[in-house]
Amino acid sequence: MSGERYTKDHEYVRLEGQGDDEVAVVGVTDYAQAQLGDIVFIELPEPGARVDKGGQLATIESVKAASEVYSPISGEIISANDALDDEPGSVNEDPLGRGWLAKLRIVDATELEGLMDENAYRAFVESL
Amino acid sequence: MLDHANHPAAPETFSGDRGLDHEEPLLFEIGRADVTGVDIAEPEPFASRLGALERKGPIGLPGLTEPEAVRHYIRLSRKNYSIDAGLYPLGSCTMKHNPRLGEKMARLDGFADIHPLQPQSTARGALALMEELSRFLLALTNMSAVALSPKAGAHGELCGLMTIEAALRARGEARTRRTVLIPQSAHGTNPASAALLGFEVRAIPAGEDGIVHADAVAAALDDSVAAIMLTNPNTCGLFERDVVEIARLVHEAGGYFYCDGANFNAIAGVARPGDMGVDAMHLNLHKTFSTPHGGGGPGAGPVVLSARLARFAPVPFLLREGGELRLVEHANETQSLGRLTAFHGQMGMFVRALSYLLSHGGDGVAQASRDAVLAANYLRARLRDVMTQPFGDRICMHEALFDDSFLKGTGVTTLDFAKAMIDEGYHPMTIYFPLVVHGAMLIEPTESESKSSLDRFVSTLRALAESAKRGETERFTQAPRHAPRRRPDETAAARKPVLRWRG
Numbered sequence: 001m002s003g004e005r006y007t008k009d010h011e012y013v014r015l016e017g018q019g020d021d022e023v024a025v026v027g028v029t030d031y032a033q034a035q036l037g038d039i040v041f042i043e044l045p046e047p048g049a050r051v052d053k054g055g056q057l058a059t060i061e062s063v064k065a066a067s068e069v070y071s072p073i074s075g076e077i078i079s080a081n082d083a084l085d086d087e088p089g090s091v092n093e094d095p096l097g098r099g100w101l102a103k104l105r106i107v108d109a110t111e112l113e114g115l116m117d118e119n120a121y122r123a124f125v126e127s128l
Numbered sequence: 129m130l131d132h133a134n135h136p137a138a139p140e141t142f143s144g145d146r147g148l149d150h151e152e153p154l155l156f157e158i159g160r161a162d163v164t165g166v167d168i169a170e171p172e173p174f175a176s177r178l179g180a181l182e183r184k185g186p187i188g189l190p191g192l193t194e195p196e197a198v199r200h201y202i203r204l205s206r207k208n209y210s211i212d213a214g215l216y217p218l219g220s221c222t223m224k225h226n227p228r229l230g231e232k233m234a235r236l237d238g239f240a241d242i243h244p245l246q247p248q249s250t251a252r253g254a255l256a257l258m259e260e261l262s263r264f265l266l267a268l269t270n271m272s273a274v275a276l277s278p279k280a281g282a283h284g285e286l287c288g289l290m291t292i293e294a295a296l297r298a299r300g301e302a303r304t305r306r307t308v309l310i311p312q313s314a315h316g317t318n319p320a321s322a323a324l325l326g327f328e329v330r331a332i333p334a335g336e337d338g339i340v341h342a343d344a345v346a347a348a349l350d351d352s353v354a355a356i357m358l359t360n361p362n363t364c365g366l367f368e369r370d371v372v373e374i375a376r377l378v379h380e381a382g383g384y385f386y387c388d389g390a391n392f393n394a395i396a397g398v399a400r401p402g403d404m405g406v407d408a409m410h411l412n413l414h415k416t417f418s419t420p421h422g423g424g425g426p427g428a429g430p431v432v433l434s435a436r437l438a439r440f441a442p443v444p445f446l447l448r449e450g451g452e453l454r455l456v457e458h459a460n461e462t463q464s465l466g467r468l469t470a471f472h473g474q475m476g477m478f479v480r481a482l483s484y485l486l487s488h489g490g491d492g493v494a495q496a497s498r499d500a501v502l503a504a505n506y507l508r509a510r511l512r513d514v515m516t517q518p519f520g521d522r523i524c525m526h527e528a529l530f531d532d533s534f535l536k537g538t539g540v541t542t543l544d545f546a547k548a549m550i551d552e553g554y555h556p557m558t559i560y561f562p563l564v565v566h567g568a569m570l571i572e573p574t575e576s577e578s579k580s581s582l583d584r585f586v587s588t589l590r591a592l593a594e595s596a597k598r599g600e601t602e603r604f605t606q607a608p609r610h611a612p613r614r615r616p617d618e619t620a621a622a623r624k625p626v627l628r629w630r631g
Contacts, residue, residue, distance in 0.1 A: 040622035063618040064543075064560050088623065 004096065005072065005112050006121035010035075011057075012096065013072040013115065015106075024073055026057065027100040028091065031125050036062040039088045044080035045102055051075065053111050058101050060091070073111050075104035149612060152203045154629065159190020165197055207612055209555050211421070215577055215585055219527045219558035219570025220315070220363055222393045222415035224500075229487055230418060230480035239479045244471035248455060254475060255453045259446055261482045265411055265432055268493065270402030273438035275431045275445060276473040281390055284410025284429030285321035285357070287442060287468055291408055291433060292355050292384045293325060294440035294465035305354040305383070311340040312564045313362035315388040327354060334564055338364040338519040342373040349381040359388035360404070361395065363562040364519065365504065365527035365570070375405025384408065384437070392416045393574065394501055394526035397494030407434040413474075417481035428477035442468040499575035500526040503582060507571055510586040514593040518565045526574070532567025540596040542567035544604035551603075551610045552588045 004012040010032035014025045033039065041061040051057055057071040058080075080102045084090060091099035116124060145151055176182055192200070210216070216223035234240065242251050262274045275291075278284040289308070296302040308322040311332040319329045332348055335341045339362065356378050360368040368374070375385045387401050387409040393416045401409050413428040414421040421427075433441055443464050444455040459466045488496060501524075508528035512521060516533035532542045546556035546569070558570040573582060595603055608614060 038619035038622075040619060061622075063622060065563060067563075089619075 003118055005115035005117060006124075007070070007072045007115060008124065009070050011069060011072045013112065014096075015112075022106075023078055023103045024075060024106045025100050026072060026102050026104060028060065028069060028095055029121070030095050033092045033095045033099070036060060036067060036092075037064045038062055039091045042084045042088050042091065042101070044082070044084065045077045047077050047079050049077045051077065051104070069101060071104070072115060073104065073106050074108060075106040078103045078105055150203050151612075152200065152207075155190045155192070155197075155200060156629065158196065158200070159192050161186065161191050163191040163193055163196075165192055165194035211576070214554065215573065215581055216555050217557045217571045217573055217585070218555065219365070219529070219572040220390065220561065221421070221558065222391075222412070222526070222572060222574055223421060224393070224415070224418055224574040225576040226418050226420050226480070227484060227487070230483040233483040234476045234479040236479075239475060242475065244475075252453070255446060255455065257482055258472070258478055259448070259453055261478050261485070262430075262446065264482070264485045265430060267490075268396055268400065269406075269409065269411070269432045270400035271406070271409070271432035272402075272435040273433045273441050273445075275433065275441045275468075276428075276478065277442060277444065277469045277471070278410060278429040278431055279469060279474060280427035281315075281388075281410055281412045281415075281429045282317040282321060283427075283468075284412075284431045285317060285386070285388065286324060287429075287431045288386050288408035288410060288433075289321055289325050289327070289355065289357075290442070290465050290468070291431070291437050291440045292386065294463070295384065295437050296354055298440070298463065301382070305352055307350075307352045308354055309345065309348050309356040309378075309383075311344075311356075311358060311362070313338065313340060313359065313364055313366075313368075313562060314357055315359040315363055315390050316561065318357040318359070318388055322357065328352075332356075334362075334364075336519075337522075338362070338366050338564075339368050340370060340374065342370040342377060345370075345374050346377050349377060349383070351382060353378070353381055353383040355384040355386050355407075357386045357388060359391060360401075361391045361525035361527075363391075363570070364565065365524040365529050365572075366519065366522070367394075367525055371404045379405065389432075390415060391526060394497055396497045397490055397492075398497050401432070402434065407437050408432070413477045413481040418484045419477040419480040426474050426477065428474040428481070430473070439463045440465050442466060444472050496575045497526075500573075503573040503575060503577055504528045504571070506579075506582055507573055507586060510582075511589055511593075514590050514597075515569075518568075527570055527572035529562075529565060530569045530571070531565050532569070534593060535567065535596055538596045538599065539601045540604040542569055544607065545569070545592065545596065547607035547615065548592055548604045549588070550608040552592070554585065554588065 004014045006012050006029060010029045012027055012029055016023055016025055039060055039062045043059040045051065045057055051071045051074065053074045054070050056068050058069040060067050060069055081100050211223050211225060238253055242254055248255065258276060265274050275287055278287045293302055296305050306328055307330050308327040309330050309332050310318050310322065311334060313334045322329050330348055332340055332344050345356065358368060358374065360371055362368055378385050384407040385405055387406040389409040389411045392411055396416055408431055410429040410431045413419045419428060440463055443459050444457045447454055447456050455472060456462065504524055504526050508524055514534065515530040518529060518531040535545065542559050546559045549556045560568055561570060562568055
């Protein structure tokens with residue numbers, strides 16, 4: 001699989017690395033950041049924590065509201081993007097890049113199959 | 129935080145003030161060390177026992193004459209917007225008029241000057257008033273007991289959930305039932321209250337029509353569920369029609385039904401929560417029974433309880449024994465969950481609330497609820513062709529909810545629209561809440577507004593909506609232009625807050 005996979009709640013997941021080093025990078029989409037407005041604080045998960053697909057992964061606080069981020073996939077948190085503590089605006093500027101939220105070691109790769117690919121997600125956003 | 133770079137352009141006056149709208153500096157900026165408003169005699173000679181703790185330098189308080197101090201606060205108060213200044217359509221907040229009668233009653237010496245530690249035998253009138261208020265609250269809700277001590281709505285939620293936890297403990301299920309179901313249409317503090325007590329929050333999605341359906345609750349129920357927290361009418365301003373069935377399902381599964389009473393002003397005197405199967409519900413005296421709201425005074429959030437929960441109510445509570453009223457102060461006399469607050473609650477609010485209830489009577493309370501619902505529906509009906517409703521053209525309860533579809537393509541956001549209302553002399557409605565509605569605008573006029581007041585408000589909102597659609601974007605994106613301050617930089621305020629005066 002290449003590229004990102006998307007949820008209806010506007011999270012993305014992207015696999016990086018190979019074999020034992022394979023990690024799932026998780027964040028929110030450009031559409032999500034635009035809807036949230038300027039992001040001012042992000043509560044990130046603790047490394048080592050386990051999260052289920054659809055479970056709460058992080059909380060994003062923008063000038064408008066505090067919103068939950070749900071994990072697109074089940075797994076163990078390997079690391080969280082601590083740079084966001086000082087620069088939460090990275091999620092606004094580069095959500096798929098510098099604005100990633102957490103890296104997970106996934107348990108069940110088949111969970112990815114239920115997610116949208118880029119074309120399907122783009123069509124989904126346009127339908128909103 | 130105010131962004132100092134964002135002040136309005138300097139007004140073209142010599143003084144720097146504009147008309148009678150004064151630019152008011154901080155007390156520390158106008159105070160001088162050589163001036164004072166009080167005349168205190170020099171102390172008699174004394175031996176200091178403070179040692180190294182004795183202050184050496186000046187204390188740094190600003191010196192002002194009495195007129196300067198008075199003017200400072202009067203000028204600040206004139207920048208305030210309150211229900212006494214104008215329509216306050218803040219949805220979900222019930223900003224209703226505070227009758228002056230309540231203020232007069234609360235200032236009676238016998239109520240204003242009592243102390244919670246004075247002997248109960250010398251405060252019999254106060255206890256009788258609390259009993260009378262309790263009687264009203266129980267009659268309006270058809271419940272068994274009331275805990276008067278909680279100090280606000282969210283505190284009432286905490287009290288209600290603690291009562292439920294105490295009941296579960298008595299059943300031996302406090303460790304296994306750790307889940308609280310909270311619909312998306314519930315009041316925002318509900319999940320926070322549940323989390324504070326260590327409950328897991330399980331969200332229940334609202335239906336397409338904005339209300340919670342019994343089958344969605346049924347699907348979420350299991351033997352880990354301690355309670356459901358439902359707001360009725362909900363934060364979309366809609367009555368939860370499945371409420372009786374939801375209560376039945378929750379009870380059948382061994383859980384309790386907490387109802388958030390924040391929106392009781394829509395149904396008081398018309399429908400009784402006890403008849404809906406509610407086990408615990410807080411009543412915001414400041415919302416429903418006209419005691420001052422927010423900065424206007426301390427809150428009060430008494431919690432009414434069903435027969436199943438009554439014996440777990442917190443102390444102190446009133447007990448009538450052989451014609452004598454007394455406050456039960458100690459939990460060991462009962463199965464009470466214990467003490468939630470130092471004393472019995474907000475006496476001044478009890479006086480105002482009872483004053484409201486006695487002056488309205490049962491029929492008057494029902495009339496107020498009906499008028500509140502009528503006012504909201506009048507706004508909804510007068511605005512529905514220029515603004516958009518998220519759940520179709522349906523009768524609402526005490527608040528009218530709009531989304532931002534009508535602003536699509538205009539470049540104007542809900543926030544801009546709200547800011548433009550400030551220029552028009554109105555406090556904006558609640559925006560971006562409830563979260564389930566895109567760009568939500570929640571308008572609650574309450575029963576306080578006359579038809580002419582509502583008409584004026586409607587014509588302003590219609591004019592704004594039409595202006596946005598005509599593409600007059602600047603009116604919105606630049607707003608407020610006529611307020612003492614323009615827009616603060618909310619992002620910088622949150623990311624780089626300046627929390628101290630002079631760094």
